[in-house]
Amino acid sequence: MMSKHNFLINKVVQSCLLLWCCGSLRTHAAAADGPSSLIRGCQGTNLSDVNPYRQNLNQFLVSAAAASRTQDFNTSATGSDPSDTVYGLFMCRGDVSSDVCANCVSTASTDFLNYCSQMVGYGWYDNCLLRYSNQSFFSVFSQADAAVASCAWNTMNVSSDEADKFNQVLGSSINEVADGAANDTRPLQKFAVRLGGAEFSSSNSVYPLAQCIPELSGTDCRRCLSDAISLLPRCCANSRGCRVAFPSCMIWYELFQFYNIASPSSGKGKKGISKQAAIGIAFSTIFCVLLFVVLAVFLLKRRSRKRRDAEIQEAYDGDESLQIDPESLQYSLSAIRIATDDFSVDNKIGQGGFGPVYKGKLPDGQDIAVKRLSRRSGQGAQEFKNEIAVVAKLQHRNLVRLLGFCLEAGEKLLIYEFVPNKSLDYFLFDPEKQQLLDWSKRYKIITGIARGLLYLHEDSRLRIVHRDLKAGNILLDERMNPKIADFGMAKICGVDEFEGNTNRIAGTIGYMAPEYTTTGQFSVKSDVFSFGVVILEIIAGKKNSSFYLSEDSRDLLSYAWEQWRHGTPLAMLDPTIVDSCVEIEVLKCIQIGLLCVEEGADRRPMMSSVVYMLSGDSVTLPDPHLPLISRRERTESIPEELESDRSDTKLLFGSMTDSSSSAV
Structure with a gap:
């Protein structure tokens, strides 16, 4: 229940916001730094890749992404022949920052390049609009516009x-x-x-x-x-x-x-305010700020610095032997600066969605990876520390281990064990490096990922849904053992819960389960879907989101299904492992992968069943069904998308925005 003091603060803040309603500030968006959900429509004739209009469309989409770095709104006409001219625009939401704008338009452009090949298209993302047509539409709300409505x-x-x-x-x-x-x-x-x-x-x-x-x-x-x-x-x-x-x-x-x-x-709709009104707003602002500061100090003095997070307390059932004191995991900023040579560029080993990653070495000689989180956080220090204590308890050979954190001088740093062999995608999708992954290594990676997910879903004290499992978030140690990394978008479910809802769809295109992208519902079965995609990528040596073979096989999932249906599943096998593969293991993994990417979440197996299937040689597997095939066409006149309510589950490291990230 909200205390009287917190209720008073909320009322004061609300009153201040009503008074403080002038200005033209552009600050960081309240939403994630990328489009997490969309309303999109594609209409008209399908275009081949050699069609002049399609080529002009591709040029517009590329130029829109570039122009969004310096502009919030832009119109253009691409093409010299009127019959092939593409009229296009992008527009960002009026309250988002330039960086958020550019990121949204860039992602939208890529989205349309991959998923829309028709004459007319538009997409309302969380933070921007991208639209194009073969007819000029910039200054008119036409009858054609009025005939196409979208709801979410x-x-x-x-x-x-x-x-x-x-x-x-x-x-x-x-x-x-x-x-x-x-x-x-x-x-x-x-x-x-x-x-x-x-x-x-x-x-x-x-x-x-x-x-x-x-x-x-x-x-x-x-x-x-x-x-x-x-x-x-x-x-x-x-x-x-x-x-x-x-x-x-x-x-x-x-x-x-x-x-x-x-x-x-x-x-x-006012065009300005009077001098008297401006003075009144200024005094009201000063009064509200002073009142807020006084109340905040009053409450902070009464708040225990050692207050434990209620959810973590419940999860550990009061067993003190399982508790970790967050303070014991804290590193000093000076120690991390020394370890990373003051965050030297030479020590930078990656750039995640939440900040850069640096290699470091502690005085005892241990190598570490330091993730420097964005400072755009409103999360409290104590809550951040408690969440660190939760993740520090997640210790499994197939999870990257969190060693501790640093919370000092405005910095939020996560200190992980250093994993030397980079990420799975570094090897898997490179024509030369993928030869280093023979079938035995790939099979070991598949089983290791499965065991790591099983631990998160069923064996850890808290049920955790990763929400961004992909090849880029699987790190490989010196023996090529897989370690699941990057819990920036992970969600804690209750001890007896397996699913939840979110109003911010976050993850990576090609790996997200269909029920998550359409309704915001996530569960352990969402991770199972992502795992199925990773299995098929490991077998094929191809990335799902960039795979395109024919009209019948528009992504890796549909291609794998077609080969399975025709009795030729080994046709999808990466040529570099043909000589090293064990056919019965490959066929089993393909079948498990297809079971994991079933359209209905209830049809997908739990990770306990997956581990059992992988470990048993005589296990009879169910027959897979047709997976959800990515469609490039939208024939509906009113595309619909559900947006679910805000999540009641807890976001690990809530200080970070809900956007795609890369591994440690």
Whole structure:
């Protein structure tokens, strides 16, 4: 239950945000530094790779990714022949930073290069819009635009006793931000939010956002947003969160503040404030800051510095013999600076999604890997330390061992054991280095990964879903034994829980389970799907996300299925291991891989069953079914995507953003 002091602070902060609603700051996004979910549509004629329009489209997508490094909005016409000209634009959400913008557009461009080969396409990602067509659309909300609507909604609804008030407040606030976006007179901006949200109950507020393509007129922008608002009752009646998008505009609301606190627009459509109002806001801001500082100091003095995390206490069932004092794992910043030669460039061995990684050597001669985390964290020091204590207990020969941490002078450092042979993808996808992985080594890697996942899912004190298992996150020691690494996106489930939901889809394309990408539902079976992809990659020596052979085999999974169905599974075998392979082991691994990538999570085996299948020579395996094949075509006129509610499970190292990362 929230204490009276915390409740008071929340009310003070909310009041301050309502007062502090001017300015045009661009700060870090509240969401992850990359698109974690999307609403995408592709329409029109399929294009071959040699088609002039397709070539112009590829050129536009590449140039858009480059231009996004310096621009938040850009339109272009690519091609000299009018019949083959590609009209395209990208636009970033009005409250995200330049880095977030560039990352979103870059990922969106790659996404369209891989998954859309038609004449017309658009994609609303969390932080940006990418759109192209064979006809100019920049300044008009056309009849064709109005015919294509997309919805994404939270499957959880507001309570029935709050529904009437919720709909009333939502209607007024969403129209308020729609007016604000339509009347936005700033250059290249038609964007508005409501700071502080609109309260509809004592404990809940709704936070709306509206945005249009900047080149639309105010009238067309408002008409587009009005059409989107009119679809709310049909798409997501009483939902706790919803997005409705047309190719030219989008509205979005949640019951938590998902946009930045310091937003370019307050959503009221005002063109300026008076001098008297500015003075009033300044005094209000100073008062709120002082009051907040006083209350924060008051509460901090009463907070025990040794408070244990309640979830970890419950997980360990009060067994003191299993407890680790976080302080015992702490390294001094000076020691880490000496070990890494002050984070020398010469010692940098990698760049993960959460920061650079450096090699170091401790005074006792032990080699270490130091991950230097981003400083964009609001996570408390004690919570961070407690989570370190959790991961430090995860000790298994097939997991990279966390030795400790450093939390000093604004730095957040994770100290791991050093694994000398880099990651699996370094060897597996390189035509020369993959020859170093004969079949016996690959089989040992497959079984080792399986045992590591089994430990995370069933044998550790906390059930942990990794959520980003891939070849790049499997490190190899001096004997080529695999070690699962990078728990930056791992989720702790309860001791007796096997699944959860998240509102931020994070991971790596090609490895994510279908139910996770469409509904946000993750479970131990999500890791099983990723493991199945890794098995097939190890056997084929090819990366799933870049594999393309024919119209019938658009990714590695569908290719493996086709070969299995036709009775020729060994056709997918990496040629470099043909002479060293044990046929019965290869066939067993292919079958297990296909079982792991079944479309339905309930059809996939648990990791305990997988380990048993791998270890037994006489085990009878079930027949696999057709996996979910990646489709390049979308024939639906209204593509739909569900966005689930915020997760109740715990994110390991919550200080890090929910985006793709690479191994230690």
